[in-house]
Amino acid sequence: MxxxxxxxxxxxxxxxxxxxxxxxxxxxxxxVEQEFEERxxxxxRLSYLVKDAVNAKENIKKAFKIIEKQISELQGVYExxxxxxxxxxxxTIFETMLSVYKTPAEEFSEIVHEIRNWAMRTExxxxxxxxxxxxxxxxxxxxxxxxxxxxxYDGAAGYGGSMIEVKRQHPEKTxxxxxxxxxxxxxxxxxxxxxxxxxxxxxxxxxxxxxxPLFLEGNKVKNFDCIAMAIPLSLRLDEQTxxxxxxxxxxxxxxxxxxxxxxxxxxxxxxxxxxxxxxxAIITVTNGxxxxxxPEQVIRQNLIDTxxxxxxxxxxxxxxxxxAIPISLLILNKNKPEYKQKKVQFxxxxxxxxxxxxIRYLTEExxxxxxxxxxxxxxxxxxxxxxxxxxxEESLTVARYIQSNEFEIDGEGTFRIHINxxxxxxxxxxxINSLGKIYRGLNITSKTVDEVDNGEFKVIKLSDVQDGxxxxxxLSTIEAKTNFKTSxxxxxxGDVIISSKGSNIKIAVVPEHEGAILLSxxxxxxxxxxxxxxxxxxxxxLESPIGKYQLSHLMIGTAMPVLNPKNFGSLQxxxxxxxxxxxxxKRYKLANERYKELVKEAEQQLKSEKRKAYEEMGxxxxxxxxxxxx
Numbered sequence: 001m002x003x004x005x006x007x008x009x010x011x012x013x014x015x016x017x018x019x020x021x022x023x024x025x026x027x028x029x030x031x032v033e034q035e036f037e038e039r040x041x042x043x044x045r046l047s048y049l050v051k052d053a054v055n056a057k058e059n060i061k062k063a064f065k066i067i068e069k070q071i072s073e074l075q076g077v078y079e080x081x082x083x084x085x086x087x088x089x090x091x092t093i094f095e096t097m098l099s100v101y102k103t104p105a106e107e108f109s110e111i112v113h114e115i116r117n118w119a120m121r122t123e124x125x126x127x128x129x130x131x132x133x134x135x136x137x138x139x140x141x142x143x144x145x146x147x148x149x150x151x152x153y154d155g156a157a158g159y160g161g162s163m164i165e166v167k168r169q170h171p172e173k174t175x176x177x178x179x180x181x182x183x184x185x186x187x188x189x190x191x192x193x194x195x196x197x198x199x200x201x202x203x204x205x206x207x208x209x210x211x212x213p214l215f216l217e218g219n220k221v222k223n224f225d226c227i228a229m230a231i232p233l234s235l236r237l238d239e240q241t242x243x244x245x246x247x248x249x250x251x252x253x254x255x256x257x258x259x260x261x262x263x264x265x266x267x268x269x270x271x272x273x274x275x276x277x278x279x280x281a282i283i284t285v286t287n288g289x290x291x292x293x294x295p296e297q298v299i300r301q302n303l304i305d306t307x308x309x310x311x312x313x314x315x316x317x318x319x320x321x322x323x324a325i326p327i328s329l330l331i332l333n334k335n336k337p338e339y340k341q342k343k344v345q346f347x348x349x350x351x352x353x354x355x356x357x358x359i360r361y362l363t364e365e366x367x368x369x370x371x372x373x374x375x376x377x378x379x380x381x382x383x384x385x386x387x388x389x390x391x392x393e394e395s396l397t398v399a400r401y402i403q404s405n406e407f408e409i410d411g412e413g414t415f416r417i418h419i420n421x422x423x424x425x426x427x428x429x430x431x432i433n434s435l436g437k438i439y440r441g442l443n444i445t446s447k448t449v450d451e452v453d454n455g456e457f458k459v460i461k462l463s464d465v466q467d468g469x470x471x472x473x474x475l476s477t478i479e480a481k482t483n484f485k486t487s488x489x490x491x492x493x494g495d496v497i498i499s500s501k502g503s504n505i506k507i508a509v510v511p512e513h514e515g516a517i518l519l520s521x522x523x524x525x526x527x528x529x530x531x532x533x534x535x536x537x538x539x540x541x542l543e544s545p546i547g548k549y550q551l552s553h554l555m556i557g558t559a560m561p562v563l564n565p566k567n568f569g570s571l572q573x574x575x576x577x578x579x580x581x582x583x584x585x586k587r588y589k590l591a592n593e594r595y596k597e598l599v600k601e602a603e604q605q606l607k608s609e610k611r612k613a614y615e616e617m618g619x620x621x622x623x624x625x626x627x628x629x630x
């Protein structure tokens with residue numbers, strides 16, 4: 001019944017950008033009249049307001065002011081909702097109040113839940129991080145395993161969804177709730193959500209959590225048992241904020257210097273500083289936070305070295321309404337149980353989601369599966385794995401440690417990969433680093449080179465590699481504008497080049513050639529040691545489903561995956577004897593060459609048949625070919 005009432009009101013307000021705010025405000029009138037009857041003047045009662053249709057808009061505005069004066073818990077709330085009253089006419093306001101008035105009075109927490117769902121669908125793509133899906137709050141609160149007597153805090157509380165979820169999951173437990181939100185209208189909406197969810201006693205403050213934390217104990221931030229924060233992803237720090245945080249009064253950022261281009265690590269360190277000695281925190285992060293170098297890498301390493309990371313959980317892309325990028329949950333724990341100490345649990349939950357229309361969400365079953373794996377320290381192939389901190393690499397992205405065994409290759413299909421079947425006595429696993437030299441391509445810009453006819457050097461660009469071969473006759477030539485050591489970037493016959501950016505990986509072997517050819521920055525070059533590895537064998541291996549699978553899981557980044565030389569060097573390939581490598585390489589090379597010949601023959605045959613058809617149609621004299629497309 002409550003869903004119908006919410007959608008009835010939504011239908012009345014259709015088209016207004018302030019719909020969620022006026023819905024919350026209107027439903028709160030009914031709640032306030034019911035719960036604060038003795039403290040409320042008649043003019044602020046919904047039962048009074050619906051009797052005057054003529055002055056509905058002015059009366060409701062007056063009622064909100066009265067409530068703010070008479071109900072101290074709601075002081076300043078309706079004003080900070082910042083409702084644009086000019087976008088509503090008198091008739092719309094009256095119809096809204098009347099529909100709310102007819103709504104049963106016992107379903108307020110469910111009404112709040114449904115209003116939040118409705119706001120996510122209609123307003124979520126407009127950029128508000130305050131609109132966190134209910135299922136994400138449900139997941140984070142479930143994973144915290146909050147106990148009676150615990151304190152809970154959210155420093156990026158938005159509409160107060162996480163605090164409401166704590167109340168929903170633990171109605172009988174005494175849990176003190178704290179939250180802070182920067183955006184005034186989001187804070188006001190959150191206050192009303194908390195009010196109607198029965199959590200009016202939550203301490204929910206409005207202000208900047210990073211520059212002005214409002215829960216303090218002496219000269220330090222207040223400490224809590226449990227923290228959940230869906231932080232604004234990749235929020236940039238301006239110079240003034242950066243300077244203030246660098247001289248933080250509350251000494252929150254001791255794990256390392258903050259990066260200048262992102263506030264993510266500031267929120268993470270704030271959460272860590274806000275934890276009690278036995279506390280646990282869950283923060284939403286992007287893969288960039290888990291993999292970027294520089295100051296963020298230093299902070300990650302310090303968190304690893306101090307054994308304060310319990311788990312990293314990878315979630316599916318498109319779960320948030322305001323961004324398509326996948327997110328992960330970073331779980332910090334200052335008191336890890338003994339069986340979890342000195343290791344980090346990785347959970348690959350990126351395949352867990354349901355989809356309705358274009359909306360993705362997690363079900364109760366998904367949340368339960370993730371919770372069970374974390375709570376019971378389960379290791380499940382392809383889903384959950386523990387990694388000793390001594391084995392952790394620079395990146396903490398889940399894909400670096402858990403690889404899905406299904407892999408799709410464009411034009412070929414989906415493969416099930418059995419990585420554990422690689423390597424045996426005849427074909428041992430050997431690391432690329434031990435088989436030759438890896439080098440980078442030259443960063444070609446207008447400052448470093450000029451592209452000219454008959455230049456001193458030729459250069460291999462991404463577009464010059466097609467179908468596993470380098471188009472040697474089409475290479476452009478350049479002249480150097482700065483002094484750089486050309487030998488660092490110059491390719492030799494037999495070098496294997498691998499594209500290092502993007503998901504479409506290109507691989508080729510440098511053929512015999514004359515003159516100096518340089519490799520561009522979009523490639524990694526590999527020069528094998530003679531009598532260890534045949535270049536065309538390596539190409540065949542890397543172009544195989546298993547090779548592409550391994551390369552894809554070595555790449556870091558989301559928007560533009562990148563393969564760096566260090567990660568490529570760590571790749572282990574299944575390596576047979578040199579004689580077998582040579583035989584495989586020759587067969588693979590001949591097969592490719594024969595394929596290209598057959599394609600060329602087929603194309604010529606097609607052209608010939610088309611010409612005959614055009615002659616029979618009597619149209620062949622009406623057009624002529626000016627140039628042949630290469």
